[in-house]
Amino acid sequence: MNQNMQSVFRSSHKRMIRISDAVRSVPPSGIRRFFDMTTELEDVISLGVGEPDFVTPWHIRETCIHALESGYTSYTTNQGLFELRKEIADTFRRDHSVDYDPDSEILITTGVSEGIDLVMRSILNRGDEVIVPEPCYVSYTPTVVFAGGVPVTVSTRIENGFKVTSEQIKGKITEKTRAILINYPNNPTGATMEKKDLEEIADVAIEHGLIVISDEIYDKLTYDGKHTCFSSLNGMMDTTVVFNGFSKSHAMTGLRIGYALGNRDIIGAMTKIHQYTMLCAPVTSQMAAIDALRNGREEMARMVREYDRRRHLIINGLNKLGLDCFWGKGAFYAFASIENTGLTSDEFAERLLLDKHVAVVPGNVFGNSGEGFLRCSYAASRDDIKEALLRIGEFLESIQRVVQYNVA
Amino acid sequence: MDLVRNILEIIENDPKIEISEIAALVGRPDADVMDCIDQLEKDGAIRKYKTVIDWDKVNNGYVYAIIEIKVSLERETGYNVVADRISRFPEVRSVRLISGDHDISLTVRGRSMKEVAFFVAEKIATLPQVQSTATHFVLKTYKEDGVMLHEPEHAERLPIVA
Numbered sequence: 327m328n329q330n331m332q333s334v335f336r337s338s339h340k341r342m343i344r345i346s347d348a349v350r351s352v353p354p355s356g357i358r359r360f361f362d363m364t365t366e367l368e369d370v371i372s373l374g375v376g377e378p379d380f381v382t383p384w385h386i387r388e389t390c391i392h393a394l395e396s397g398y399t400s401y402t403t404n405q406g407l408f409e410l411r412k413e414i415a416d417t418f419r420r421d422h423s424v425d426y427d428p429d430s431e432i433l434i435t436t437g438v439s440e441g442i443d444l445v446m447r448s449i450l451n452r453g454d455e456v457i458v459p460e461p462c463y464v465s466y467t468p469t470v471v472f473a474g475g476v477p478v479t480v481s482t483r484i485e486n487g488f489k490v491t492s493e494q495i496k497g498k499i500t501e502k503t504r505a506i507l508i509n510y511p512n513n514p515t516g517a518t519m520e521k522k523d524l525e526e527i528a529d530v531a532i533e534h535g536l537i538v539i540s541d542e543i544y545d546k547l548t549y550d551g552k553h554t555c556f557s558s559l560n561g562m563m564d565t566t567v568v569f570n571g572f573s574k575s576h577a578m579t580g581l582r583i584g585y586a587l588g589n590r591d592i593i594g595a596m597t598k599i600h601q602y603t604m605l606c607a608p609v610t611s612q613m614a615a616i617d618a619l620r621n622g623r624e625e626m627a628r629m630v631r632e633y634d635r636r637r638h639l640i641i642n643g644l645n646k647l648g649l650d651c652f653w654g655k656g657a658f659y660a661f662a663s664i665e666n667t668g669l670t671s672d673e674f675a676e677r678l679l680l681d682k683h684v685a686v687v688p689g690n691v692f693g694n695s696g697e698g699f700l701r702c703s704y705a706a707s708r709d710d711i712k713e714a715l716l717r718i719g720e721f722l723e724s725i726q727r728v729v730q731y732n733v734a
Numbered sequence: 735m736d737l738v739r740n741i742l743e744i745i746e747n748d749p750k751i752e753i754s755e756i757a758a759l760v761g762r763p764d765a766d767v768m769d770c771i772d773q774l775e776k777d778g779a780i781r782k783y784k785t786v787i788d789w790d791k792v793n794n795g796y797v798y799a800i801i802e803i804k805v806s807l808e809r810e811t812g813y814n815v816v817a818d819r820i821s822r823f824p825e826v827r828s829v830r831l832i833s834g835d836h837d838i839s840l841t842v843r844g845r846s847m848k849e850v851a852f853f854v855a856e857k858i859a860t861l862p863q864v865q866s867t868a869t870h871f872v873l874k875t876y877k878e879d880g881v882m883l884h885e886p887e888h889a890e891r892l893p894i895v896a
Binding site for chain 2: 361364365370372374375377379381631635636638639642643685708
């Protein structure tokens with residue numbers, strides 16, 4: 327190799343690194359682009375965040391401090407502290423009448439996101455399909471792809487309260503289908519499913535021998551009606567993997583702590599991957615989680631009451647501005663239709679951000695059926711919500727003027 | 735959520751809030767909220783719409799003291815009688831019956847330590863039912879009625895995250 331060629335080789339070296347097909351096939355999160363834009367603007371009011379605006383309740387933070395002071399800084403068992411698993415088992419027995427063995431049916435993860443990744447890698451062979459109703463949280467379909475599976479999306483509609491129906495699922499089942507992934511209360515729509523709705527899904531799952539992966543991270547944030555844990559449905563205990571955690575209910579997003587509940591074979595498989603890749607969830611966060619379960623009900627209830635007030639404030643506010651807003655009964659998202667503005671979700675969100683410095687997330691980020699909607703998080707202070715509503719109102723007026731001008 | 739509790743929690747945190755905003759937060763018509771508040775005022779559940787002031791911020795500081803009192807009770811006069819008597823002084827900001835070594839705890843406010851000390855010595859200690867008093871001057875108030883009197887924490891949140 328002569329010198330010239332060597333330098334060519336070196337300068338192009340960076341470009342020659344090969345990234346796997348699976349990773350390349352997944353587009354970067356659509357949220358990322360908006361994040362980069364907001365960092366350049368000042369005075370931005372953000373309804374774009376999928377995390378509580380509350381700080382973790384003090385008693386939980388205090389437990390973290392105490393744990394550090396006492397020197398709890400080492401690994402725990404791979405599955406997580408037994409004390410925490412026991413506390414989770416007790417909680418589910420009390421709240422949902424389901425019985426999980428803390429020894430073999432519970433795994434502590436670093437948030438639900440890790441758990442979803444683990445379950446996909448545990449159950450999917452190359453080419454296996456997972457049915458995923460959309461709009462949905464941005465990580466589901468990539469996680470399926472990374473595990474070598476094929477996500478098969480189903481579009482839920484506002485007319486049906488963004489619930490997925492058994493008919494829709496049946497229409498997508500093939501011999502390769504392994505699992506259904508559901509998330510109610512739902513991010514980004516705020517939709518919830520009642521027990522009878524879930525039972526229909528359970529019937530399909532049983533009939534076709536499918537695993538149900540149920541992300542119930544928003545279960546505590548159910549404002550109307552009562553949340554039903556999917557594994558509490560008849561016959562679903564063994565074939566459901568339930569995911570939950572502390573991020574939303576106890577404002578602990580940054581502590582990265584969640585858990586998976588399921589039959590011992592699946593949890594065992596997930597634990598195997600977890601032990602080789604994560605070892606264990608951070609011990610400080612595990613201690614915090616124990617305290618959250620033992621002493622956190624009151625503070626959690628206080629936050630839920632405040633979210634409920636903001637839910638009324640923002641949904642009524644958006645409706646008054648003429649943006650049809652879905653009355654979600656859970657999570658902390660208002661999903662507003664912008665169909666009558668003639669703009670796409672991306673256009674609306676981008677111009678709203680640049681013109682009025684209000685950050686929302688365009689609905690298409692959560693799947694094609696989210697096009698025509700905006701996700702507005704009401705995990706923001708009332709003052710911010712009121713100011714955002716004012717600015718959105720101004721923005722709507724300004725685009726209406728343009729429309730009228732064009733027509734004239 | 736129970737409407738009464740919901741409204742009370744909102745007003746307790748923000749007495750200046752407008753009826754229409756409360757109505758928006760609880761998802762009920764203005765009239766319902768107004769009726770509910772009227773009733774709560776009539777029943778005496780809502781006693782007063784209060785402001786928490788950090789007087790030190792306006793260079794107009796008061797001196798506060800917590801006074802613990804031991805009381806000797808006579809046959810006819812219960813705690814209520816002496817508590818009522820003490821409550822009438824405008825210098826006295828709060829009066830509580832407490833458990834433990836003492837019987838009654840007061841918060842007294844004055845312009846100077848001397849003023850407070852003389853008030854206790856002359857007006858409180860001299861009451862026939864009062865056996866003894868212990869005066870603790872307040873040096874600094876960190877939290878008042880649920881409100882932190884220093885800058886609250888502000889952890890940065892990223893503006894857009896899934």
